[in-house]
Amino acid sequence: MAxxxxxxxxxxxxxxxxxxxxxxxxxxxxxxxxKPGQAGSLAVYASLADASSIIDADAxxxxxxIYAEHTVDAKDNPGKHPNIDRLMTLIAEGGQWQVKLLPA
Numbered sequence: 001m002a003x004x005x006x007x008x009x010x011x012x013x014x015x016x017x018x019x020x021x022x023x024x025x026x027x028x029x030x031x032x033x034x035k036p037g038q039a040g041s042l043a044v045y046a047s048l049a050d051a052s053s054i055i056d057a058d059a060x061x062x063x064x065x066i067y068a069e070h071t072v073d074a075k076d077n078p079g080k081h082p083n084i085d086r087l088m089t090l091i092a093e094g095g096q097w098q099v100k101l102l103p104a
Contacts, residue, residue, distance in 0.1 A: 001068060002068055002069060003040070003066070003067055003068040003069060003070050006065075006066045006067075006068055007040050007043060007044075007066075010043045010044065010046075010047045010066070011043070011046070011047060012043075013034055013039065013042050013043045013046055014034075014104070015103065015104055016034050016042060016046065016101055016102060016103065016104055017033065017034055017102045017103060017104045018031055018032055018033040018034050018038075018042060018102045019031070019032055019042060019045055019046060019049075019099055019100060019101050019102055020099070020100040020102065021045070021055070021086075021097040021098075021099060022097060022098040022099075022100060023095070023097060024095060024096070029086075029097065030083075030086060031102075032045055032083065034104065038083075041083040044063055044066050044067065044083075045063070045083070045099065046099070046101065047066075048060070048062060048063050048099075049099035049101075053098055053099045053100070053101075054096050054097070054098060054099065055090070055096060055097045055099055056090075056095075056096040057090055057091045057094055057095075057096075060087040060088075060090040060091050061087075061091055063084075063087045064084065064087055064088065064091075067081075067084050067087075070084060071084055074088070075088070
């Protein structure tokens with residue numbers, strides 16, 4: 001399925017201003033905002049966080065599947081899709097992020 005089709009199956013994120021990814025040391029490694037150009041990634045990342053608000057390598061792998069054709073483009077063009085690159089790095093290096101949802 002295409003990314004646009006996958007995106008329609010994810011829960012809405014209109015109640016969020018964004019989210020933060022926090023590494024094991026407590027550092028915010030990324031903020032994804034609910035704005036044009038990032039809202040789709042916000043939906044993907046919010047859906048990947050499990051019940052304990054964690055994204056690990058298994059969740060990141062599911063995220064690459066959701067991004068569909070954009071994952072292929074990210075692999076061919078490193079840096080073009082930073083939110084996908086971040087998932088690929090998490091898979092390669094291991095670890096996990098805590099997800100802090102930011103209400104709208």
